[in-house]
Amino acid sequence: MNTPDSTAPEFSRPLDVRQAEGQAPHVEASAAEREALARRFGLVRIDSVSADLELHRDDRTVEARGRLKAEIVQSCAISAEDLPVSIDEPLFFRFVPAMTAYAPDEEFEITADDCDEIEYTGSHIDLGEAVAQSLALAIDPFLTGPEAEAARKAAGIGTPEDQGPFAALKGLNLGKG
Known part of the structure; x- marks a missing residue:
């Protein structure tokens, strides 16, 4: 009996x-893949997610550049209303062979170019999972919609500016006049 691998990515597009x-x-996610990604990322739904990529290889390192496009629906962080969101962002990531050994006290520097590296083992990379991770980074976790202010007032919550450490100073007349 075949059972699905629970560790397999929801949106997998392996490439040698x-x-x-x-x-x-x-690469474009199917309806079932979009549904699984929406659950993974806590979204109401994903109507579309795709990427057009250009790949270049240097030995075992593969660079991918392109565009991510997605139409998602997520909940407002304050009012919980459904908000449609369009995502259209450039993509750049580099697949590098996984390092097999790390020295315990080895120091290394991370540059901005290193932050977009995805390690892989074996001979295949997964373009779908890389696009899914890029989508996750593009989602605004604090998205608010037009009903957020009314929901704040109804709950007796002020705006974020009214909540900060300097909120008490806001009402003081310091040196004005």
Whole structure:
């Protein structure tokens, strides 16, 4: 009996590293994949998510550049109303072979270019999971909609500016006049 692998990504598009050079794949999530990603990211739903990529290989390192496009619906962080959101962002990530050994006290520096690296093992990279991770980073976790202010007032909550450590100073007349 085949059972689904619970560790498998919801949106997987494996590609053999040896065939990556010059490829320009379009990756798009199916309805079932979008539903699974929406659950993973805590969204109301994902209506579409796709990416057009250009791949370039240098030995075992693969660079991918392109665009992420998505139409999602997420809940307002204050009022919980459903808010449609369009995402259209550039993508750039680099797949690098996983390091097999780390020295326990080894120091290393991380540059801005290193932050977009995705380690892989074996001979395949997963373009779908990389796009899914990019989508997760593009989601605004504190999204508020037009009903947020009314919901704050109804709950007796002020605006974020009224809640900060300097809120008490706001009402003082300091040196004005």
